Amino acid sequence: MSALPKIAIIGAGPSGLTLANILQRHQIPFTVYESDASPHARNQGGSLDLHPDGGQLAIREAGLWAAFTAHARPESDVLKVVKNDGEVLWDGNGPDARAVPEAERFAHRPEIDRQALMQLLLEPLAPAAVRWGRKLQEVVPAAGGTYELHFVGGVVETGFELVVGADGAWSRVRQLLTDVKPYYSGISIVELWALNADEKNPWLSQYVGKGSCFSFGEGRTIQAQRVGDGSIRTYACLRKPESFLKDCGIDWTKPETARKEYVERYFDDCGEDLKRMILESEDELIPRTLYMLPVGFRWESRPGVTLLGDAAHLMTPFAGVGVNAAMTDSLDLGRSIVGYTETPHEKSLVDVVKDYDLRLFPHGERFAQKTMNSMNKHFSATGSEELVRRLRAAHGK
Template sequence: MTSPAPANARISIVGAGPGGLTCARILQRHGITATVYDRDPHRHSRNQGGTLDLRADDGQIALREAGLLDEFFALARPEGQEMRELDIAGTIRAHLVPDAGDLFKPEIDRGQLRGLLLDSLEPGTVRWGRALESTDGRLLRFADGTSVETDLVIGADGAFSRVRRAVSPAVPQYAGVSFLEAWFDDVENRHADLSALVGQGGARAGDGERGLFAQRNSGGHIRVYIIQKVPADWIATTGLTVEDTAGIRAHLLDRFAAWAPRMRQMISDNDGPYIDRPIHVLPVPHAWERNPTVTLLGDAAHLMPPLGVGVNMAMLDASDLAVALANSATVDEAVRAYENVMLPRSADIAKMLEGHAEDLVSDEVPDFSDDARP
């Protein structure tokens, strides 16, 4: 079957996260139509998570291609680049304070970034409430029994991608490290000690087996990630459920008994329940035999430990793919050009990060003078 020109192709993007939305936005800027399908019933159906940095050498490149860089800077928090490395007593061991005017990797809430991208799209681009069951690259089959024919399906559907199954047998594997997310609201008034401890950006501490990472969000919120080297099902094997906030809290306070009270407030004083987030990764390297009607981006293509690369790489992937489609004679040619760039790049970064999930609980002092990724 002859591959169509991108301008005439039916292009389907599965997943309305930053990667999928960035791809749709850049395609539309080039006059190419794409439809985004997402399982959420509407854009406000769930909390989008914490804050993230968008770097000048990847995420910001994509936003520039999307024509949204100025709008991003209007929302971003450059002061959020501050980083504190603490010991288990809460004493600062290393401190990165961004220079005035530093815009290399300002922070933005995930929800704000998603809103920026959604509002930039033509009305009707995103079809909500469309949970994908399967695809062979020609037909999308949804959980509601409907189906859609397509010429290209772009899997931007995250760690446990349904689209990935059309090109790869790989499944995410547990990395040996688990996060438990805790929220703190109105921190200046209700959690002033924690606010002072964290500063304007993030604060981290580890003892080699467990760690705490606190991250300031906009609107007076802080999110804390309680990090442990434990089995993925540690809550169940401890005899608890994720809904048992009091039981989990008591268990964690015992696990962190050697830590100072000012650090343990990140476990004891949170507002609301914990959220269980075991960390998974894909095999390194992850590649597949090229399929002219299916490709992947972001976590669907190269799921790695959460060490500052995920959203940035997803958005750079999205930009590269959209530009390849805009500059190619056929969809097949565009997929080939995109994967020839994306797969080696993601393999190199995945190799650098392989095995580094345990850095999340490390007790080593980072060298903030060189803010390179591991």
């Protein structure tokens, strides 16, 4: 076995923690550094669908399949598609439902809550393996081809032979590889929550259904998603300039009036049920601007430094592939590091990183291009109809 390199993983999101589990399973030491103070410092977001050849494959490699099946919700792999005028074009909860044999429950794209995914990825790790409250300020090249990590507050960690940036959209690690930064995608969204929807709002629970409800149209979409804690999250999205959420004149600090103004100005001609989804999601309101890295983004490979997930190929959520791309990165890099430690003299660590980067670039580009194509279709006048055509073809209807 080769001498084990000193490895730092920056970021305790799905990609960083998946890589950590793969390395731990092969007794390869590492340390994860995360800026959040604890796993519960902030809400982790809604649900994710893990694909058999993407996130699910990485979960299996990490030895966590049993834990995944205990947390995942295969029954939520259901779609409802509605035109902006309210006409239901497809309903996987009703007339378009399909029976799934028990043996195939995980053969498609089961949903798992982000919080549950984080929990199952954290539980197997040694407590000392993840250091919370470490916000990276800078990665600094040091003697002998190693790197220093400088954290906010003056803490410095030294001697790393491999630094893996899994630190998201505004990655500090990426700054060591390129000057390229994310740019505005053209899409702004308002995220709204309805907690305990089954009890507090049975109508909303029934209307959205067991999984997701999508409505696509020219320059706008409305998307709702069921979460495992019983809540429903609705995303009312617009194609607008980057400053829209600041300049539109709506006071987002007053959610009740903000919801009404937002609907009246930008969704008033939508179907009544779609407007009701927005208006009755009363428990939280979060305005967001969406950013992305260029399709085909790549960097000059550098010894001892590489990227995973959003740090490497940030994309919008409109194809549902981001976490699968990220966990596929982790799977590839994890296997590469394991191979390096188990087959001495075949490759240097420099070669391992370079080869991984060269595989990552086309893989990331495919996902990013798919996302760009999906985003453009979703925000087109026939977005809902096009999605239903694809669903009917896939189901032989």
